[in-house]
Amino acid sequence: MLQVLLTGLATGAIYGLVAMGYAVVYYVTRVINFATGQLLMASIMVTTVLSMHGTPVALALAAGVATSTLGGVVVYFLAVRPVLRFNRLSFAWLVSTLGVGIILESLAAVIWGTSSLPFPNLLNGRDVSILGAALTWQQILTIGIALFTVVGFEIFRKRTLFGKIGMAISSDPDIASAIGANVTSYAVVAFALGGLLVGVAGILVGPLSFANPYLGESFGISGFVALMIGGIEQPAASMGGGLILGVLTILANTYINAQASDWFPFVVVMVVLLVTPNGVFMSGGAIKGIWRRFQTSRVEAKS
Amino acid sequence: MTDAVLQIETLSAGYGRFDVIHDISMSVANGEAVALLGPNGAGKTTVLRSIMGLIRHRRGAIRIAGTDVTKMPAHRVAKGHAALVPEGRRLFLNQTVEDNLRLGAMRHRRNPQKVQELLDSVFELFPVVERHRHRPSSALSGGEQQMVAIGRMMMNDPTLMLLDEPSLGLAPLAIDDMTRALVKLRQQGRSILLVEQRVDLALKVCDRIYVLSDGRIIDEKRTGELGDDGRALIDAYLG
Incomplete structure (x- = not known):
């Protein structure tokens, strides 16, 4: 069981990073970037192709992450800003970001072909045993980076002026701009940060998935499901959603069958949306409700 | 004129x-x-x-x-x-009173002394706001929120x-x-x-x-x- 849990957490950390990529963008701009999965793919493909051509792995990894980061900014200027300039309340970005994602995917297939390419190995060495459960260094690194990212993001959001301005924009963009916040600059930063997060997710999952122009779609969908499970309003909650999804997916694979991960996430998200539509970690969500009941019962037990 | x-x-x-x-x-x-x-x-x-x-x-x-x-x-x-106190106050309810005020002084962010002076002037005008400075702005009454909104405008020193x-x-x-x-x-x-x-x-x-x-x-x-x-x-x- 511990093995399933830890493997699930490692898988979920990837989903969580992708979900955070969505959430950071949504947090600041109220836009969902449906090209997020393809940005992950871009990071994997660029890293793979550069390392195949002899570029040092560290440099290739940096280039991969830089590509997805820059890609996020390109998506904003190509698919979001023109739409919102035309009509601030338009939802046309639903289609335009999806369109840019499909174009990125097709472009990658044309440039690098549709065959899977081997991603460079990041961490070699033996598995690590934790209370009898075996984890690779790659999985430990993935969980560590996910936790570091979510903690770092929360500290940055709540303790720095930049983060607080982001919170203000999230809460009321009109008034935030009336106090001096350049909302467009923050939107650019949010799209870049979203791209950075999925770029990191890409280089972490690359060694397990190979490099293929079409792999963005499945990670994009899983990340979106994680976003819905955790809650779209808080980037940290979306990481929680990713971890839950990862553990449940591995549980389904282990105890139902090997194909269960294809459909099980959708069952989970449907149940979550029925029970707690804002996500399990959001205000009034299931986890908070359970915690509150637990605290109430403790107080009652003491009295 | x-x-x-x-x-x-x-x-x-x-x-x-x-x-x-x-x-x-x-x-x-x-x-x-x-x-x-x-x-x-x-x-x-x-x-x-x-x-x-x-x-x-x-x-x-x-x-x-x-x-x-x-x-x-x-x-x-x-x-x-110019700085605005909008209709309905529209504070950033996910932040504390002091954070709301400091955000109003965004243009003075490289001058902490000026920000402190402005903060003091807001607290002098609205002593009740100083008492609530660490509370979430959502926890304030309508009148107190309006004071914070005016204070946020004052922090801009427009x-x-x-x-x-x-x-x-x-x-x-x-x-x-x-x-x-x-x-x-x-x-x-x-x-x-x-x-x-x-x-x-x-x-x-x-x-x-x-x-x-x-x-x-x-x-x-x-x-x-x-x-x-x-x-x-x-x-x-x-x-």
Whole structure:
């Protein structure tokens, strides 16, 4: 069981990073970037192709992450800003970001072909045993980076002026701009940060998935499901959603069958949306409700 | 007017393709408090949003202390030209009172001493805000939230202060507190443009009033001409 849990957490950390990529963008701009999965793919493909051509792995990894980061900014200027300039309340970005994602995917297939390419190995060495459960260094690194990212993001959001301005924009963009916040600059930063997060997710999952122009779609969908499970309003909650999804997916694979991960996430998200539509970690969500009941019962037990 | 802090010339503005205000011309002199009165839907808020750069489409010209801000986006207008207390307060409810105030001083972020001075001046005007400085702004009463909203505007230290219906939804005692605070700001020599529906409040705070109806200025008077309660004005225009 511990093995399933830890493997699930490692898988979920990837989903969580992708979900955070969505959430950071949504947090600041109220836009969902449906090209997020393809940005992950871009990071994997660029890293793979550069390392195949002899570029040092560290440099290739940096280039991969830089590509997805820059890609996020390109998506904003190509698919979001023109739409919102035309009509601030338009939802046309639903289609335009999806369109840019499909174009990125097709472009990658044309440039690098549709065959899977081997991603460079990041961490070699033996598995690590934790209370009898075996984890690779790659999985430990993935969980560590996910936790570091979510903690770092929360500290940055709540303790720095930049983060607080982001919170203000999230809460009321009109008034935030009336106090001096350049909302467009923050939107650019949010799209870049979203791209950075999925770029990191890409280089972490690359060694397990190979490099293929079409792999963005499945990670994009899983990340979106994680976003819905955790809650779209808080980037940290979306990481929680990713971890839950990862553990449940591995549980389904282990105890139902090997194909269960294809459909099980959708069952989970449907149940979550029925029970707690804002996500399990959001205000009034299931986890908070359970915690509150637990605290109430403790107080009652003491009295 | 040579010492005009705000000069609006034949301004038309609105939402989408429709103009809400038509050919408005008005001014606020340095150190003057001016009220913009009018019934619901007259276009008062649209005037303030236009000055603040929150409405893009418009004709005419807006100058603040000689600077043309007509085409400026809001975040540039907020660099000291003007600051706004919006209708309904619109605090950042996910942040503390002090965070809301400090965000108002965003343009002074490289000058911590100035920010501290401004914070002290807000706490001097509203001691209750200092007591609640670490509380979430969502936990405050309507009157307290309005004080924070005015404090947030003060933190910008703008040339022109814009207030949109600050009395809206407040209890009578809170309105009295807020009126006293606005009178103090005026006595400090601040230039104020106040949008209000309460004529009594406007008369206590302001030197001059404009009356707006159906998006057009239909009258302008000094408050001294209107008596203590402004009854004639209410009967004539605001019913």
